[in-house]
Amino acid sequence: MPPSPAPTDAELILAVLERDDRRAFGxxxxxxxxxxxxxxxxxxxxxTALADDLAQETFVLAWRNLKRFRFEAKFSTWxxxxxxxxxxxxxxxxxxxxxxxxxxxAPPPGPDSSxxxxxxxSRIDLERAMAVLSDxxxxxxxxxxxxxxxxEEAAVALGVPLGTVKTHVLRAKAKLKARLSEKxxx
Amino acid sequence: MTDLDTLLRRDAQSPLPDNGFSARxxxxxxPRARARQAWLQPALVLGSAxxxxxxxxxxxxxxxxxLQGFADVVQLRIGTPAAMTAIAMAAALMxxxxxxxxxxx
Numbered sequence: 001m002p003p004s005p006a007p008t009d010a011e012l013i014l015a016v017l018e019r020d021d022r023r024a025f026g027x028x029x030x031x032x033x034x035x036x037x038x039x040x041x042x043x044x045x046x047x048t049a050l051a052d053d054l055a056q057e058t059f060v061l062a063w064r065n066l067k068r069f070r071f072e073a074k075f076s077t078w079x080x081x082x083x084x085x086x087x088x089x090x091x092x093x094x095x096x097x098x099x100x101x102x103x104x105x106a107p108p109p110g111p112d113s114s115x116x117x118x119x120x121x122s123r124i125d126l127e128r129a130m131a132v133l134s135d136x137x138x139x140x141x142x143x144x145x146x147x148x149x150x151x152e153e154a155a156v157a158l159g160v161p162l163g164t165v166k167t168h169v170l171r172a173k174a175k176l177k178a179r180l181s182e183k184x185x186x
Numbered sequence: 187m188t189d190l191d192t193l194l195r196r197d198a199q200s201p202l203p204d205n206g207f208s209a210r211x212x213x214x215x216x217p218r219a220r221a222r223q224a225w226l227q228p229a230l231v232l233g234s235a236x237x238x239x240x241x242x243x244x245x246x247x248x249x250x251x252x253l254q255g256f257a258d259v260v261q262l263r264i265g266t267p268a269a270m271t272a273i274a275m276a277a278a279l280m281x282x283x284x285x286x287x288x289x290x291x
């Protein structure tokens with residue numbers, strides 16, 4: 001007898017809502033924890049303890065508000081929105097998070113993303129390079145690449161105009177490219 | 187050599203060991219609020235509105251008829267005590283309908 005396929009996110013959510021099934025929610029946590037924690041680690045400039053606290057808060061909020069989940073969107077997208085909000089709330093406690101851009105600041109020349117980076121650019125190099133980005137740039141990059149949202153979805157999730165997301169992504173990639181290229185051995 | 191897009195996506199998809207994270211989350215979950223019966227909320231709102239209407243009629247000054255009140259409203263005589271009683275009842279039912287509509291949303 002072939003093994004039964006793993007339940008989908010929607011099936012697990014229904015199990016939680018209909019039967020108060022904690023084990024089903026546990027499966028959702030195990031399935032999505034890695035990406036949510038990685039996104040938050042990038043957003044918090046590599047502060048793993050804070051990122052895990054925020055990830056925990058994200059899942060607890062998801063548990064509390066699961067009945068508000070609309071099955072039109074992916075569960076992961078919904079989780080990312082909660083995670084971004086948790087990060088923004090935490091950052092606002094410390095200082096103002098500037099997700100918008102200075103209108104006087106001209107956007108950087110668009111980087112050619114096909115330009116190849118040295119293989120030596122490791123995960124740690126990338127983490128360090130991302131730490132120099134502004135809050136808005138990191139948030140836009142995390143939304144579009146780590147959370148795999150479209151620019152439009154990222155704009156909604158972050159609460160900023162679509163043009164701002166595009167500019168942040170361009171600017172962030174230009175900075176990362178410059179930063180990582182510095183590490184290329186001559 | 188790796189382009190930046192690939193580098194970012196590879197970083198995003200690289201596995202992160204659980205290290206007890208999921209267990210910590212599960213142990214911190216609060217008990218779920220028990221879902222109320224679906225019929226309870228409408229029953230409470232409509233019951234309250236009906237009770238209010240009955241009390242309004244019961245304690246209305248002698249000689250006031252709600253039906254007469256509605257007749258007065260139709261004839262645009264809204265200043266009479268009967269008309270005001272009818273308007274109050276209609277308003278109570280309207281508020282109930284709005285509350286139910288908002289709750290359903």
